[in-house]
Amino acid sequence: MTDTNLRTRASKPSVVETSATAIDTSKILGWGVDADPDNDPTYPYRDRSNDDHKGSWARPTRQEPEVELLQSVEHKQLPAVFGTASPPKWISGAMRRLAFRWSESNWAHWMILMGADRVNMVEGLVQDLGRGKMPNIPKEMGVPAEWKHNKTGLVKKIGIATLIGASIYGLTQLRGRHQSEKAD
Amino acid sequence: MRAMDYRGPYRVRVDDKPMPQIQHPRDAIVKVTRSCICGSDLHLYHGMVPDTRIGQTFGHEFTGIVEEVGPEVGNLKAGDHVLVPFNIACGQCHFCKQGLFGNCHESNPSATAVGGIFGYSHTAGGFDGGQAQYARVPYADFGPTLIPDWMDADDAVLLTDVVPTGYQAAEMGGIQKGDTVVVFGAGPIGIMAARCAWLFGAGRVIVIDHIDYRLEFVKNFAPAEVYNFKELDDVVTFMKKTTDGLGADVCIDAVGAEATGSMLQTILGKRMKLEAGSAIALHWAINSVKKGGIVSIVGVYGPTGNLVPIGNVVNKGLTLRGNQAAVKRHLPKLIDHIKAGHINPKAMITHRVPLDDIADAYHMFSDKLDNMIKPVLLPNGA
Numbered sequence: 013m014t015d016t017n018l019r020t021r022a023s024k025p026s027v028v029e030t031s032a033t034a035i036d037t038s039k040i041l042g043w044g045v046d047a048d049p050d051n052d053p054t055y056p057y058r059d060r061s062n063d064d065h066k067g068s069w070a071r072p073t074r075q076e077p078e079v080e081l082l083q084s085v086e087h088k089q090l091p092a093v094f095g096t097a098s099p100p101k102w103i104s105g106a107m108r109r110l111a112f113r114w115s116e117s118n119w120a121h122w123m124i125l126m127g128a129d130r131v132n133m134v135e136g137l138v139q140d141l142g143r144g145k146m147p148n149i150p151k152e153m154g155v156p157a158e159w160k161h162n163k164t165g166l167v168k169k170i171g172i173a174t175l176i177g178a179s180i181y182g183l184t185q186l187r188g189r190h191q192s193e194k195a196d
Numbered sequence: 197m198r199a200m201d202y203r204g205p206y207r208v209r210v211d212d213k214p215m216p217q218i219q220h221p222r223d224a225i226v227k228v229t230r231s232c233i234c235g236s237d238l239h240l241y242h243g244m245v246p247d248t249r250i251g252q253t254f255g256h257e258f259t260g261i262v263e264e265v266g267p268e269v270g271n272l273k274a275g276d277h278v279l280v281p282f283n284i285a286c287g288q289c290h291f292c293k294q295g296l297f298g299n300c301h302e303s304n305p306s307a308t309a310v311g312g313i314f315g316y317s318h319t320a321g322g323f324d325g326g327q328a329q330y331a332r333v334p335y336a337d338f339g340p341t342l343i344p345d346w347m348d349a350d351d352a353v354l355l356t357d358v359v360p361t362g363y364q365a366a367e368m369g370g371i372q373k374g375d376t377v378v379v380f381g382a383g384p385i386g387i388m389a390a391r392c393a394w395l396f397g398a399g400r401v402i403v404i405d406h407i408d409y410r411l412e413f414v415k416n417f418a419p420a421e422v423y424n425f426k427e428l429d430d431v432v433t434f435m436k437k438t439t440d441g442l443g444a445d446v447c448i449d450a451v452g453a454e455a456t457g458s459m460l461q462t463i464l465g466k467r468m469k470l471e472a473g474s475a476i477a478l479h480w481a482i483n484s485v486k487k488g489g490i491v492s493i494v495g496v497y498g499p500t501g502n503l504v505p506i507g508n509v510v511n512k513g514l515t516l517r518g519n520q521a522a523v524k525r526h527l528p529k530l531i532d533h534i535k536a537g538h539i540n541p542k543a544m545i546t547h548r549v550p551l552d553d554i555a556d557a558y559h560m561f562s563d564k565l566d567n568m569i570k571p572v573l574l575p576n577g578a
Contacts, residue, residue: 053517057368062293064293069288070288072302075219082306091302093222093335095321096219097324098249098250116307122500125246125247132250133203136250149207151209152208152209153555153559154206154557157560157565161565161566165563
């Protein structure tokens with residue numbers, strides 16, 4: 013982005029001036045002489061006639077935030093309406109708060125959120141157990157449907173999982189024996 | 197009320213949750229009559245969309261009967277049966293004023309790149325969705341549309357996403373009469389995109405997938421030429437050969453982040469999550485379209501980045517177009533198309549599932565069991 017579009021960050025203006033205000037286009041020789049309204053790859057899904065090139069509009073009534081919201085740093089203001097499902101909490105919540113320090117353009121933002129999702133899954137299990145609820149994981153994963161429609165596939169999956177589990181167990185036992193022999 | 201409850205990748209169940217409340221003067225509460233599982237819900241189910249939190253209820257394709265409206269909703273009343281577009285749009289922001297209802301700036305605090313979407317992670321606003329007995333519908337004076345008396349409820353629920361998205365996929369292709377159109381993906385969106393390509397005057401419609409029962413369906417439904425890419429040596433070479441060496445005029449990516457067909461993309465995008473999913477369908481689309489052609493993208497990808505041959509986009513002079521469908525914009529035309537018999541969306545529904553069996557439905561849809569194409573949930577019974 014050039015200085016004509018956005019004033020330099022060094023001067024830290026209190027109001028960011030956009031291309032609509034930075035330069036008086038009437039003083040640019042040849043301004044708009046080749047403008048062609050048909051040269052618009054956004055037709056027909058964008059109605060350019062309603063584009064005022066400004067970031068202000070009559071805002072809807074604002075919803076009152078009653079839960080913790082995490083707002084993208086790219087937003088100028090909190091959108092008028094938002095969801096209130098599953099507010100951030102626990103360790104995953106702390107990770108999500110951290111992630112929102114970075115913009116949507118930054119990989120750290122998304123990678124931390126993905127990490128938080130995995131942590132949140134474990135938190136969900138702990139939450140269930142804390143409430144005295146033993147989650148029926150096979151049912152939650154649709155194993156009954158697999159049994160009904162793909163018995164062979166299910167047996168194969170169980171076989172592979174058993175084989176992997178047994179291999180890991182065997183390797184662990186072998187390593188343990190090896191270490192104890194070394195200690196002797 | 198009973199509602200779908202996400203517990204982590206590949207794990208969902210139905211739990212009792214509090215009834216949704218009016219939280220904004222433009223809200224409505226609807227009693228859900230139909231709710232679908234969408235192919236893009238599988239990205240959430242597979243843990244591919246960042247900031248998908250346990251406890252959230254998914255579901256962005258639903259119809260319902262209005263139970264209650266907020267004080268600023270003057271055009272709906274209790275008892276109205278409405279279809280609810282998956283986009284949550286205010287109708288008055290900079291983007292909504294331009295008809296970009298999938299890009300509303302007043303419905304999603306978590307991200308600026310996407311507007312609010314029902315039940316689609318916090319990256320899309322943190323709203324609970326419609327895979328529940330009741331749902332909160334923000335901006336109810338703008339989004340929901342009364343279902344005409346003559347319309348089948350199954351057609352109505354498919355107007356909330358599948359039909360407009362398939363239609364917009366074809367529309368963004370800029371299809372001209374006689375054009376060859378290739379649709380990658382024979383899921384519900386690809387099926388509808390192939391059908392709608394004819395409405396724009398396509399001369400030839402080809403659909404590529406690897407699931408035979410879906411190819412067989414679209415072959416008759418669209419109708420279309422169909423090819424299983426697992427039976428082709430090289431998808432792009434085949435496309436060139438079948439189009440006189442030129443390539444297709446228009447390619448549509450109706451697959452998105454979970455595409456099969458490249459081990460590299462699968463490992464990087466689906467297993468290691470180092471890409472925003474596997475982009476092999478988009479890769480093929482870019483390489484199969486002719487020089488100067490158009491690639492229309494409605495397949496859903498994550499927010500980071502993907503390996504695609506962007507150099508070929510430049511060298512071939514391609515136009516890439518993509519967006520979330522602006523459902524509200526399409527509805528009048530699509531309702532007319534259904535009335536005229538031009539499209540018959542409900543033919544795609546293969547399974548009707550009680551809400552309590554949602555875990556089975558997700559698994560079956562994910563693993564393509566029992567020839568499932570489109571499952572519809574009945575949260576409050578038939």
